[in-house]
Amino acid sequence: MKSSRKIPVVTIDGPGGSGKGTVSQLLAARLGWHYLDSGALYRVLGLMAQRCGISLDDEPALCRLAETLKITFVPQADGSPAQVTVDGKDVSNELRTETTGELASRVAVLLAVRTTLLQKQRDFRQNPGLITDGRDMGTTVFPDALLKVFLTASPEVRAERRYKQLKEKGFNANLGLILGEIRHRDARDTGRSVSPLKPADDAWILDCSTLSLTEVVETVSRRLQARLAETQTATR
Numbered sequence: 001m002k003s004s005r006k007i008p009v010v011t012i013d014g015p016g017g018s019g020k021g022t023v024s025q026l027l028a029a030r031l032g033w034h035y036l037d038s039g040a041l042y043r044v045l046g047l048m049a050q051r052c053g054i055s056l057d058d059e060p061a062l063c064r065l066a067e068t069l070k071i072t073f074v075p076q077a078d079g080s081p082a083q084v085t086v087d088g089k090d091v092s093n094e095l096r097t098e099t100t101g102e103l104a105s106r107v108a109v110l111l112a113v114r115t116t117l118l119q120k121q122r123d124f125r126q127n128p129g130l131i132t133d134g135r136d137m138g139t140t141v142f143p144d145a146l147l148k149v150f151l152t153a154s155p156e157v158r159a160e161r162r163y164k165q166l167k168e169k170g171f172n173a174n175l176g177l178i179l180g181e182i183r184h185r186d187a188r189d190t191g192r193s194v195s196p197l198k199p200a201d202d203a204w205i206l207d208c209s210t211l212s213l214t215e216v217v218e219t220v221s222r223r224l225q226a227r228l229a230e231t232q233t234a235t236r
């Protein structure tokens, strides 16, 4: 067994707009653990492919691009999305748009792309621990995670949240369009044959439609403390 396996990982998977990114970052900041936003990797790839004129179904070219991109995350202590740089340039604002989400969802269906990004994601497993969010963190990337959460909320609640986020940032937003895009992306993420969006068999499913952000962070945090205590007892 590789020694990195002993480093605790918490996976927070779920559909877009469920708040998993914010919850993960707040937890990581609270614990002083590392954080990986796996969706940002797919977003960067989709965005850079478009900028470089690479077709979104040209798997070999997308994989070559994925291998060369130098991506850094600067987490924000208030839970707002991490600042993301690609080859030293800040792309944070372009990454969060619905257009980039759509590009990401299209490159994310490709097996070779997912395989290329697998080790990049596993490299984030560093001491003292990792909090990571995405679609397949618990099922595929970190199947031996200490705690697997599947965070979900109704499409309407998620659309409303995304609408507010965009408005707050000064972007033009249309609630009906966002809801349509969320439903469309859910269908693609859930229906694809490679690493589809679904809870791991041993995931804890948490519907946060009626919970505040603070309640979700507190609930997950308590569950994690219980898991850490269990593993300490087991190794004694």
Ligand code: DC
Pocket: 016, 017, 038, 039, 040, 042, 043, 101, 104, 105, 108, 133, 134, 135, 136, 137, 185, 189
């Ligand atoms: O979480 P997000 O909205 O930033 O994700 C963008 C897209 O990337 C989403 O449509 C599905 C894909 N994705 C994925 O397939 N696997 C992941 N682990 C994370 C994201």
